[in-house]
Amino acid sequence: MSASQTRYKLTIEYDGSDYAGWQRQPDRPSIQQALEEAIHGFCQQDTRAQVAGRTDAGVHARGQVVHIDMAPLNKPMQPFEIAKALNAHLRPQPISVLQVEETNEDFHARFSAVNKLYRYRIVNRQGFLALDQNRVWAVRRPLDAQAMAQAAQVLLGQHDFTTFRDSECQAKSPVKTLDRLDVTTRPYDECGGVEIVIETEAQSFLHHQVRNMVGSLALVGEGKWSKDDLHKALLAKDRKAGGPTAPAAGLYLVRVDY
Secondary structure, three states: OOOOOEEEEEEEEEOOOOOOOOOOOOOOOOHHHHHHHHHHHHHOOOOOOEEOOOOOOOOEEEEEEEEEEEOOOOOOOOHHHHHHHHHHHHOOOOEEEEEEEEEOOOOOOOOOOOEEEEEEEEEEOOOOOOOOOOOOEEEOOOOOHHHHHHHHHHHOEEEEOHHHOOOOOOOOOOEEEEEEEEEEEEEOOOOOOEEEEEEEEEOOOOOOHHHHHHHHHHHHHHOOOOHHHHHHHHHHOOHHHOOOOOOHHHEEEEEEEO
8 A cells, every 4th residue: 555545444235146256256247346347437546455255156245344545536535425436336236335434554354354244044934935036045944943043052152163164265274263153033924934044253254154054053953953963063073074055145244343
């Protein structure tokens, strides 16, 4: 960052259904590419957007955080005006800049983060989804959300999460501290459909950790696993001992704290 540049913190939301994830890809559209092209379209500056967490293909965000460094603009603009200009260049893509804030050069979207909140949505009903396709995991077989909530507690705290780590994960260590993992329910429709909401918080997560934990909890909900089975899977420190990876469509990065 040069002395003449200003660092901005951006909070954005997006529907990741039609994107290859956050990170730029040579042959597929990405959130990063769309945002950087919007910045260039707005002020003709080429800047690299640094992100709090690189979401995978199909994963959504309600409170993703990005930082960018920009040279002085042709005319002074308030942060809310920059947000408005960026959104004009992002439309009609399902990506929205919710807020732009001027910050200091010590701020880093990824390395300054102290907590992240992810939400996973499961819709449990027989009927086909007409409105929330690509935004939830539709499960037709009955799930016992109470059993899932009780089992989730064995994953809290500091553990070696190798069982829930993707084989391509680049994290230096599989040891993470899970601060919260809650399973709650709410009515989804007027005909008995239920939405199961799984929320989890930690300073950082392994690649696919949340989706792999959800897939294992779903086995508990189906009655195929018990709470003890989930605990044994954790202690095994082996991805093969874990449950399936839940679909990307149900996952949302909701908030990043600094």
